[in-house]
Amino acid sequence: MAVEHSAAPPSGDQTRIHNIGYRSYDGPRLGRAYARRSLYSQSLRGAYGLGRSVKSKVLPMLLFVVMCVPAAIMVAVAVATKAKDLPIAYTDYALIMQAVISLYVASQAPQSVSRDLRFKTVPLYFSRPIETADYVRAKYAALASALFILTAAPLLVLYVGALLAKLDFADQTKGFAQGFVSVALLSLLFAGIGLVIAAVTPRRGFGIAAVIAVLTISYGAVSTLQAIADARNNTGAIPWIGLFSPVTLIDGVQTAFLGATSSTPGGVGPTNGEGIVYVLAVLGLIATSYGLLVRRYKKVGL
Amino acid sequence: MYDPTVARLTYRALLGRRRALILGALPLLLLVIAAVVRALAGADDQTAVNVLGGFALATMVPIIGVIAGTGAIGPEIDDGSVVYLLSKPLKRPTIIFTKLIVAIAVTMVFSAVPTLLAGLILNGNGQQVAVAYTVAALVASIAYAALFLLLGTVSRHAVVFGLVYALVWEALFGSLVPGARTLSVQQWSLAVAHKVADGDMVTSDVALPTATVLLVMVTVLATWYAGQKLRSLTLAGEE
Numbered sequence: 001m002a003v004e005h006s007a008a009p010p011s012g013d014q015t016r017i018h019n020i021g022y023r024s025y026d027g028p029r030l031g032r033a034y035a036r037r038s039l040y041s042q043s044l045r046g047a048y049g050l051g052r053s054v055k056s057k058v059l060p061m062l063l064f065v066v067m068c069v070p071a072a073i074m075v076a077v078a079v080a081t082k083a084k085d086l087p088i089a090y091t092d093y094a095l096i097m098q099a100v101i102s103l104y105v106a107s108q109a110p111q112s113v114s115r116d117l118r119f120k121t122v123p124l125y126f127s128r129p130i131e132t133a134d135y136v137r138a139k140y141a142a143l144a145s146a147l148f149i150l151t152a153a154p155l156l157v158l159y160v161g162a163l164l165a166k167l168d169f170a171d172q173t174k175g176f177a178q179g180f181v182s183v184a185l186l187s188l189l190f191a192g193i194g195l196v197i198a199a200v201t202p203r204r205g206f207g208i209a210a211v212i213a214v215l216t217i218s219y220g221a222v223s224t225l226q227a228i229a230d231a232r233n234n235t236g237a238i239p240w241i242g243l244f245s246p247v248t249l250i251d252g253v254q255t256a257f258l259g260a261t262s263s264t265p266g267g268v269g270p271t272n273g274e275g276i277v278y279v280l281a282v283l284g285l286i287a288t289s290y291g292l293l294v295r296r297y298k299k300v301g302l
Numbered sequence: 303m304y305d306p307t308v309a310r311l312t313y314r315a316l317l318g319r320r321r322a323l324i325l326g327a328l329p330l331l332l333l334v335i336a337a338v339v340r341a342l343a344g345a346d347d348q349t350a351v352n353v354l355g356g357f358a359l360a361t362m363v364p365i366i367g368v369i370a371g372t373g374a375i376g377p378e379i380d381d382g383s384v385v386y387l388l389s390k391p392l393k394r395p396t397i398i399f400t401k402l403i404v405a406i407a408v409t410m411v412f413s414a415v416p417t418l419l420a421g422l423i424l425n426g427n428g429q430q431v432a433v434a435y436t437v438a439a440l441v442a443s444i445a446y447a448a449l450f451l452l453l454g455t456v457s458r459h460a461v462v463f464g465l466v467y468a469l470v471w472e473a474l475f476g477s478l479v480p481g482a483r484t485l486s487v488q489q490w491s492l493a494v495a496h497k498v499a500d501g502d503m504v505t506s507d508v509a510l511p512t513a514t515v516l517l518v519m520v521t522v523l524a525t526w527y528a529g530q531k532l533r534s535l536t537l538a539g540e541e
Contacts, residue, residue: 059462099470107462118381205376208461209369210324216469217328220361221335224353228343 036134039125043142047108048149056111063104064150067097071154075161086162086172090179091260093158094151094186098247101190102215104150105143109194110207112143118202122297136293143195147187155179178258186250189282190215192289193246199296218245227265239270243281252278305392305400312374312404325369325408328362329416336420347431350424351503354435358420360488363413363442364468370408371450372460374401379535380458388535395529402451402525409443434499442491445517448524449487455531483507490517 042051048064049057074087094101116122125135159176163169197214198207222245229237242248242264254260256275262268270278317325336353343349375398378384387397417439421432449467453460475482483489484507492506493513506513 055458059459103462103466103470106465107459203377204380205372205461206321206324206369208465209365212465212469213328213365217331217361217365220357221331224335224357225338225342227352228339228349232343234342 032129032131032134035128035130036138039130039135039138040142043112043139044145047112047143047146059107060104063100063107064153067100067104067150068154068157070097071157072161075158075165078161078167079165083165085167086158089260090155090158090175091182091254091258092263093154093179094183095247095251095263097154098219099216101147101151101186102212105147105190105194105215106208106211108146109143109191109198109211110201110204112139113195113199114202114204114207117199118204132297133294136290136297140191140195140290140293144187144191147191148184151183151187152180155183175259178254178260182250182254182258182260185253185282188286189246189250192286192293196289196292196296199293215246219247221245222248223265230265230268235268238264238268239274239278242270243278246285249278249282249285253282303396303399304403305396308387308392308397308400309404311387312401313408315377316370316373316404316408321373325366325412328366329412332358332362332416332420333423336423340423345425345428347425347428347503350421350428350431353424354417354421354431355492355504358413358417359435359438359442359491360473361469362416363409363439364446364472364488365465366413367409367443367446368450368461368464368468370405370412371447372454372464374405374447374451374454376454376458376460379455384535388532394532395526398451398455398525398529398532402448402528405447405451406444409447410440413443414439429500429503431499431503434495434504437498438491438495438504441494441517442487445487445490445521448521448528452524452528452531455528455535480507484512487517487520489513 045051048060071093077083078086088096116125122135126132130138155176159172162172162176193214194211197210201207201210222241225241226238226248229235229241239252242252248264251260251263252270252275255262255269256272256278260269262270335357339349339353375384378387388394414436418432418436421427421435425431427433446468450460450464453464457463471482472486472488489506489508490513492504493508493510494517495504496506497510498504508516
């Protein structure tokens with residue numbers, strides 16, 4: 001090559017650069033949206049243990065089955081006894097099974113983000129054409145979808161069973177739609193809370209315990225206080241106490257707008273005016289957790 | 303049987319950096335609830351029993367026990383750094399025993415002390431309720447720490463299984479199936495509390511002798527088996 005000849009090397013130094021035939025990539029570049037989609041689908045599969053070891057499939061699948069079996073039993077009973085209505089309302093199902101949902105969030109949220117932090121793989125993601133917001137959106141959407149599958153599947157079982165049992169079509173469809181909206185909100189809320197907590201700690205164990213503590217203990221604390229307020233006939237305070245735990249928040253929203261009966265002590269749900277505060281609180285929490293996650297990943301691993 | 307260096311390392315793993323704050327949040331919440339309840343409902347023995355039994359002993363003590371018990375050994379096995387500890391000329395049962403002592407101490411400090419304080423706030427130790435629940439929390443701390451330390455050596459998902467036991471078995475099955483109550487650390491410790499409290503404010507489904515025998519047996523067996531488990535520990539790769 002001309003350059004090599006013109007710059008005469010110093011005598012005794014025989015170093016030379018050989019062209020050994022590396023080729024640059026000139027195929028199609030799939031870009032940011034594709035990377036984000038891949039991260040989303042891999043995280044969603046990972047939340048049910050698909051594409052991971054058999055051992056990590058056990059827990060999510062088990063929780064999914066535990067979630068669906070009571071619905072199947074209720075349907076079977078309703079069909080066998082020719083009941084006029086399902087034993088429980090669509091909107092009540094997720095609240096009754098809240099322990100299972102909490103366990104699922106607690107086990108899968110740290111699985112989704114803590115390991116990336118602990119093994120310092122986050123910078124590798126960001127060396128691809130995705131941005132912080134893409135990572136957060138993909139992970140958030142994946143966990144919310146996984147939760148939605150977990151909570152909506154039993155409702156679907158109930159709905160199909162109700163139609164098979166020839167219950168009133170319009171009535172059942174309305175209830176099913178209300179339950180659907182409620183579990184969608186619940187999935188977004190729980191996924192946000194779970195991810196924010198899990199993203200703080202690289203230790204999976206601490207993440208699990210912290211998520212479960214926030215979800216169940218806040219519920220335990222709030223219902224204890226509500227029970228006491230109910231016993232003191234201070235019913236006006238009950239809806240306001242309910243604002244302080246995710247489960248009672250969802251309960252309040254669906255009591256006010258989605259035709260559910262409240263499962264708080266004394267059965268006192270929020271009125272429409274208070275219900276707006278509930279909806280705002282839920283949406284605010286979802287937005288806050290998204291904001292916190294973006295803020296957390298702005299600094300991570302760099 | 304007790305190695306100060308291992309103890310120091312375990313303390314640091316449990317309470318170092320911001321972890322003490324996570325552990326401290328629960329007891330703080332209990333105290334806040336106690337204060338709010340006292341302000342709303344005034345001093346009442348039955349309310350005190352409800353809050354201490356329903357929230358402190360049924361929820362807070364097991365969760366602190368899970369965090370301390372599995373946290374004493376789980377993360378080390380998880381990231382493989384336990385081999386450096388095992389390669390030292392220390393007996394494996396000594397390591398387990400030391401970690402157990404630390405886990406018990408941490409659980410006691412973060413669960414029994416706030417229980418006593420909450421009891422005092424709620425009704426000023428009327429009918430010995432506060433002391434009874436503190437004793438129950440102390441006893442339960444020992445059994446929970448031993449049980450969850452064993453879980454930490456057996457499974458990589460120790461925290462999940464610990465929480466399933468604490469929340470699903472003791473809370474859910476305990477309230478539905480009477481038989482499950484005989485096999486619950488919470489009921490055993492309540493049996494001890496029943497002895498301490500005046501009258502019938504605190505009740506348990508298990509008689510005191512049975513409870514004591516079961517408590518001692520679970521603690522000793524769990525510790526022994528954890529030591530055996532650690533002797534034959536194989537380090538698996540990350541899933």
